[in-house]
Amino acid sequence: xxxxxxxxHQVRSGEIVxxxxxxxxxxxxxxxxxxxxxSRAEDGxxxxxxxxxxxxxxxxxxxFFVQGRGLTExxxxxxxxxxxxxxxxxxxxxxxxxIARARAHAPGLRLLRQDPWETLAGFICSSVKQIVQIxxxxxxxxxxxxxxxxxxxxxFPSAGGLAAAAEADLRACRLGFRARHLHRxxxxxxxxxxxxxxxxxxxxxxxxxxxLRLAGVGEKIADCVLLFAYGRxxxxxxxxxxxxxxxxxxxxxRRGVAVQRLRRFARTHFGPSGGHVQQFLxxxxxxxxxxxxxxxxxxxxxxxxxSGR
DNA sequence: TGGCAGGGGTTGA
DNA sequence: TCAACCCCTGCC
Numbered sequence: 001x002x003x004x005x006x007x008x009h010q011v012r013s014g015e016i017v018x019x020x021x022x023x024x025x026x027x028x029x030x031x032x033x034x035x036x037x038x039s040r041a042e043d044g045x046x047x048x049x050x051x052x053x054x055x056x057x058x059x060x061x062x063x064f065f066v067q068g069r070g071l072t073e074x075x076x077x078x079x080x081x082x083x084x085x086x087x088x089x090x091x092x093x094x095x096x097x098x099i100a101r102a103r104a105h106a107p108g109l110r111l112l113r114q115d116p117w118e119t120l121a122g123f124i125c126s127s128v129k130q131i132v133q134i135x136x137x138x139x140x141x142x143x144x145x146x147x148x149x150x151x152x153x154x155x156f157p158s159a160g161g162l163a164a165a166a167e168a169d170l171r172a173c174r175l176g177f178r179a180r181h182l183h184r185x186x187x188x189x190x191x192x193x194x195x196x197x198x199x200x201x202x203x204x205x206x207x208x209x210x211x212l213r214l215a216g217v218g219e220k221i222a223d224c225v226l227l228f229a230y231g232r233x234x235x236x237x238x239x240x241x242x243x244x245x246x247x248x249x250x251x252x253x254r255r256g257v258a259v260q261r262l263r264r265f266a267r268t269h270f271g272p273s274g275g276h277v278q279q280f281l282x283x284x285x286x287x288x289x290x291x292x293x294x295x296x297x298x299x300x301x302x303x304x305x306x307s308g309r
Numbered sequence: 310t311g312g313c314a315g316g317g318g319t320t321g322a
Numbered sequence: 323t324c325a326a327c328c329c330c331t332g333c334c
Contacts, residue, residue: 129329175328178318220317220318237317240317
């Protein structure tokens with residue numbers, strides 16, 4: 001089986017950058033479904049990528065360390081969002097019981113600032129897939145189409161690299177029907193039909209409209225890219241788990257509330273840092289012991305349709 | 310052990 | 323609005 005864990009020792013001779021950030025929860029951040037490029041190694045440290053630099057990251061005594069050959073503090077600070085005004089971000093959250101529970105479950109859960117193409121491609125691969133499977137697809141795409149930056153470490157393939165590949169070769173990475181979407185999206189970017197750099201300069205609504213022009217990109221994936229790659233912290237992606245939370249916690253006893261209604265509610269209710277709130281709620285319902293009952297109830301109550309909508 | 314339902318979504322009719 | 327799309331996992 002392909003795993004996302006490369007050879008740790010290959011980067012242990014690189015530069016180490018660090019900063020004292022006691023209120024950063026690295027494990028929750030890397031394990032909360034916003035990135036598919038990091039894995040926990042046997043020694044508890046995290047192996048992954050800051051851009052095209054293979055890195056190892058860990059925390060000790062409130063200090064955050066990242067090691068990688070050629071890694072700069074600027075690059076680490078940008079990717080891990082070290083400079084975000086965290087207390088101010090938290091202060092902008094609405095006060096309610098569920099957000100308080102989610103925050104208490106994983107204090108210091110942050111958002112990353114990832115590469116737009118890698119994030120986009122990763123989420124196109126994610127539809128109706130579980131996180132472990134997405135990580136395997138990510139690793140397979142790297143191994144087949146990436147550049148070997150260090151022994152055992154392959155960069156994420158460029159849009160050009162995937163556009164030039166045969167769709168059948170993408171399917172061989174366990175992509176299934178997603179292969180067609182990813183191939184077409186890569187083609188659209190290579191052809192200049194959609195420009196990821198320009199999207200970064202657009203207001204959020206216009207940026208979302210541009211992303212929605214890409215094959216395999218609907219509202220959920222567009223919102224994930226806006227939040228995790230373009231740093232639009234107000235964007236609140238609504239996937240099936242968050243949809244269940246919103247229905248259960250904010251619209252109890254109300255049947256037939258449309259997803260669009262939930263999205264409108266989320267945009268206004270959760271405020272300017274709604275994306276951060278979403279990440280807390282998402283991580284809480286997936287992993288918190290106290291949410292176990294809610295998870296089971298929702299699975300049973302789920303309608304038999306295959307799409308989860 | 311094998312069969313089958315279902316999964317972090319989008320597309321196109 | 324809903325079936326179809328692939329493949330893998332977990333449950334019975």
